[in-house]
Amino acid sequence: MEKVIGSFELNGEQVNLVAEKFRQGKGLAIVMVADDETPYGRLSVNLPTAAHLLQDERECFVKTYFENEPIVEPVLATGVIRPTGRSGDGYPIWRLDDSVVIS
Numbered sequence: 001m002e003k004v005i006g007s008f009e010l011n012g013e014q015v016n017l018v019a020e021k022f023r024q025g026k027g028l029a030i031v032m033v034a035d036d037e038t039p040y041g042r043l044s045v046n047l048p049t050a051a052h053l054l055q056d057e058r059e060c061f062v063k064t065y066f067e068n069e070p071i072v073e074p075v076l077a078t079g080v081i082r083p084t085g086r087s088g089d090g091y092p093i094w095r096l097d098d099s100v101v102i103s
Contacts, residue, residue, distance in 0.1 A: 005100050
């Protein structure tokens with residue numbers, strides 16, 4: 001598992017937020033995994049052609065609809081990531097809190 005940056009509970013299960021880098025495009029990838037490292041899903045999306053809209057390596061595009069809709073509030077409640085108010089290619093841009101160490 002890469003760097004765990006936060007966690008929340010969903011349906012009685014602990015879900016960890018993990019910061020990685022996308023293989024293509026090298027942008028910030030935020031994935032969700034259970035304590036036993038079982039993949040739970042991906043919060044961020046890789047948009048290399050829109051990467052110029054991100055201010056730095058602490059920002060990413062987030063999928064907030066369909067299967068991710070129920071996890072938006074619990075993720076925001078962790079305080080480790082927040083919306084910037086900007087978007088690109090239909091995806092909101094979120095930013096890691098400055099207190100989160102990702103290197």
